Amino acid sequence: MNTYVILRRSGWRSAEELEEAAARSRKVGDEEMSDDIRWIRSYVLGENDGNLGTVCVYQATSSEKVREHAERAGLPADEVIEVADTVLVRPDPEPVAA
Numbered sequence: 001m002n003t004y005v006i007l008r009r010s011g012w013r014s015a016e017e018l019e020e021a022a023a024r025s026r027k028v029g030d031e032e033m034s035d036d037i038r039w040i041r042s043y044v045l046g047e048n049d050g051n052l053g054t055v056c057v058y059q060a061t062s063s064e065k066v067r068e069h070a071e072r073a074g075l076p077a078d079e080v081i082e083v084a085d086t087v088l089v090r091p092d093p094e095p096v097a098a
Contacts, residue, residue, distance in 0.1 A: 002082055003057065003086075004066050005056070005080075005081045005083060006054075006056040006057075007054075008076045008077065009045075009047065009076065010051035010053050011053055012053075013051055015052070018052050024075070025039060025073045028072045029073075033068070036061045037058055037060040037066065039058055040058060041056070042056040043055045067080060
């Protein structure tokens with residue numbers, strides 16, 4: 001599997017909408033496409049328009065499977081970019097409450 005970053009701009013109006021989307025994403029990935037995709041983590045973005053976006057990290061067999069997963073889960077996938085390498089300077093900080 002390769003690693004991909006997915007940019008999802010202004011996809012949600014609230015944290016509740018985002019939580020519902022995350023549940024759909026998890027269900028599709030774990031129950032329908034487990035051989036093709038794994039959700040690693042997401043960073044929630046506060047967009048200029050007041051909505052929420054995300055930058056998501058997935059492992060998948062192809063970028064097509066990333067887009068298929070997004071479509072099945074009803075998620076935006078504005079950009080899907082394959083990761084060439086990882087440079088880890090520090091571990092992710094502890095999450096803060098949204």
